[in-house]
Amino acid sequence: MAEFNHDTVTPYDQVEIDKKTQVTSMFDKIAPYYDFLNRLLTLGIDQRWRKKAIKALDTREYDKILDIATGTADLAVALKKRLKVDKVIGLDISSNMIELASKKVDKMGLEDHVSVEVGDSENLRFDDESFDGATASFGIRNFQNLNKGLSEICRVLRPGGKIMILEFSKPTIFPFKQLFNLYFKYVLPVIGRITSKDPKAYQYLYESVQAFPDYDQMKKILEDIGFKNIKYTPLTLGICTIYLGEK
């Protein structure tokens, strides 16, 4: 099986503390600023990416979708609003993110159809084959063990169930690649540092994207785990990519 271990790329470079603990503490810290910074740093394009990703899941009806690494539930609530789905469960390892997610769900009056909870994607509490869809936007890059997290998603999906992953990728087209790299490596971490009050969070964002598998590696990892019909669609000249597959 293609193993991909990027657990050496961590938010705070503390060798004695594992990636999962560092990631949890980072997202707990930046949670209050997370939505604001997403809109600011992407000029609002992040919500368009989520809409496109949901559209890629097509118009079939879903009974239950698990939104992994749901954060403040932007994707989870959009799934309920844009797809025919009865129940969306959003799960995240950061309790501060989940607190904000829960407030968002209540504010939108979606609590009968969207629930959120604290949990680890690498160790899911759900039964085998209990979901017909699973999604993750900008989350899997942060897993301590990518293969384990994806294997758990595969386990809880029904045969034929769909997986949709939206994740940052690396633009390849000149000169956009070079310009975007300047912004991503130097400008964004400075804005992030000032606004989120975490000196490392947005530097980690750049580093974790550089360490993430490229399209073909990612396809191979997903296939080895048990997914099939994998397709990928780069968005905005490759800043991020939608991966779609099926169990």
Ligand SMILES: C[S@@+](CC[C@H](N)C(=O)[O-])C[C@H]1O[C@@H](n2cnc3c(N)ncnc32)[C@H](O)[C@@H]1O
């Ligand atoms: C960049 S945020 C993405 C949030 C949301 N999906 C979005 O589109 O804005 C990444 C999220 O992944 C969560 N996360 C990282 N590792 C996780 C794990 N092992 N299990 C569950 N959530 C995890 C973090 O706590 C964080 O909220």
